[in-house]
Amino acid sequence: MSDISRWEELFLQGRLDELSAAAMDLTRTHFGDSVFLRGLLEYSNHCSSNCLYCGIRRDNSRVERYRLDDRMIYAAVDSGFSRGLRTFVLQGGEDPEFGTDRMCRIVREIKKRTGGMAAVTLSCGILSREDYAALKSAGADRYLLRFETSDPELHRNLRDGVSLERRLKALDDLRNLGFQTGSGFMVGLPGEDDELVLRNIRLARELELDMIGIGPFIPHPQTPLAESPQVPLEKTLLATAMLRITCPKAHIPATTAAGSLEPDGRERMLRCGANVLMPNISPVEVKPHYMLYPGKICLDEDGLHCIGCLAGRVALVGRKLDFDRADGRVIHERA
Ligand code: SAM
Ligand code: SF4
Ligand code: FES
Structure with a gap:
């Protein structure tokens, strides 16, 4: 039995203690006590x-x-930068008003305002190779595009007709253009079983990602999936540990969705090998309107307040916040 299939066996048996212990050994080897901020x-x-x-x-x-x-974007970046943040992740819906020219202008301006010291990560969905190339030339460093599920049929259904193949082509374009590339999936989508979660993990490994973002799927009452069951956080924790074991050098965030499902969800992801946190620095007045799922945390808190809160939370799990911009290592090894 190969090493990985042994871990996969433990995953299928739900043996979180063994998996998280191995995941934490690797996390400390590659990142020490650091938890990086975006x-x-x-x-x-x-x-x-x-x-x-x-x-x-x-x-x-x-x-x-x-x-x-x-x-408003620049004001949020300025205050984050003065508080020490060195990575900014610009995420949104697929909004034609934020076309490539405008995004390029924003990326260039952020680079200028931060003296080139901050990394810019974009998460704006599927675009053409030409658009990605323009964003790269404007200075964007990283791109996040989750594949959401590795099951082609489920992907097509859930993404309203968009094929998994199209999504993987976009990820391929991003990698070939030199972006530090992030992808990932939700855990607990309707129709998913443990074997499919394992296939998701294998796909994440095959893609040689710099960043892997996963989180629990939380059904939203105003969507067609409102009646789907909520899968417990444990499944996401098992998947987190497996990802750290199979992709040891990837940056893995302890995601807001985990913290929204369980009050200590992010800390539990950190104990399973996650090494990144993403305080939400959007203006407080718009936060309640970016509700991907119900129960989202930190809606009333300024992102800078969250940094203080996170410092306390990581200390409780024996780690410390690290303000380094922490570029992806996988891409450098590929180069
Ligand atoms: N529009 C871009 C895209 O789809 O790639 C970026 C923004 S999108 C809202 C960011 C991520 O939110 C998605 O990749 C998805 O995994 C996650 N998400 C959306 N709905 C969710 C839900 N109900 N529960 C948990 N995560 C969700
Ligand atoms: Fe739009 Fe939400 Fe789909 Fe992203 S996940 S493309 S924001 S509908
Ligand atoms: Fe936002 Fe604790 S992380 S209030």
Whole structure:
């Protein structure tokens, strides 16, 4: 039996203690006690896509839609930068108002304002190779695009007709253009079993990702998946530990969805090999409108307040916040 199939056996048996112990050994070997920070900025909740699982999908007419203007984006970056953040993640729906020219301008301006010291990560969905190339030339360093599930049929259904193949092609384009590339999946989508979670983990490994973001799927009441059962956080924890074991050098965030499902969800992900946290630095007035799922945390807190809160939380699990911009190592080894 290969090493990985032994871990996969333990995963199928739900042996979290053994998996998390091995995952934590690897986390300490590669990252020490550090937990890296990324400032998350949700610039728009308009979306032309209609993914079945997502609270801000096009057909949810009950969402109050917003777009940050460029000045609001820069103000959030400026205050995050002065607080020490060195990575900014710009995430939004697939919003035509934030076309490539505008995003390039924003990326260039962030680079300028931060003296080139901050990394810019984009998470704006599927775009053409030409658009990604323009964003790279403007200075974007990283891109996050989850594949969501490795099952082609489930992917097509949940993403309203978009094929998994198209998504993987976008990830391929990003990698070939030199982006530090992140992807990942939700755990507990309807129709998923443990074997499929393992296939997701294998796909994440095959993609040689710099960053792997996973989190529990949390059914949103205003979506077609409202009645889906909530899968317990334990499944996400098992998957986190497996990812650390199979992709030891990847950056793995302890995601907000985990903290929204369970009050100590992020800390539990950190104990299973996660090494990144993403405080939400969006203006407080728009936070309640970026509701991908119900129960999202930190809606009333300024992102800078969250940094203080996170420092306390990581200390409780024997770690420390690290403000280094922490570029992906996988890409450098590939180069
Ligand atoms: N629009 C871009 C995209 O789809 O790649 C970026 C923003 S999208 C809202 C970010 C991520 O939110 C998705 O990749 C998905 O995994 C996650 N998400 C959406 N709905 C969710 C839900 N109900 N529960 C948990 N995560 C969810
Ligand atoms: Fe739009 Fe992304 Fe939500 Fe899909 S997951 S509806 S692309 S914001
Ligand atoms: Fe936002 Fe604790 S991390 S209030």
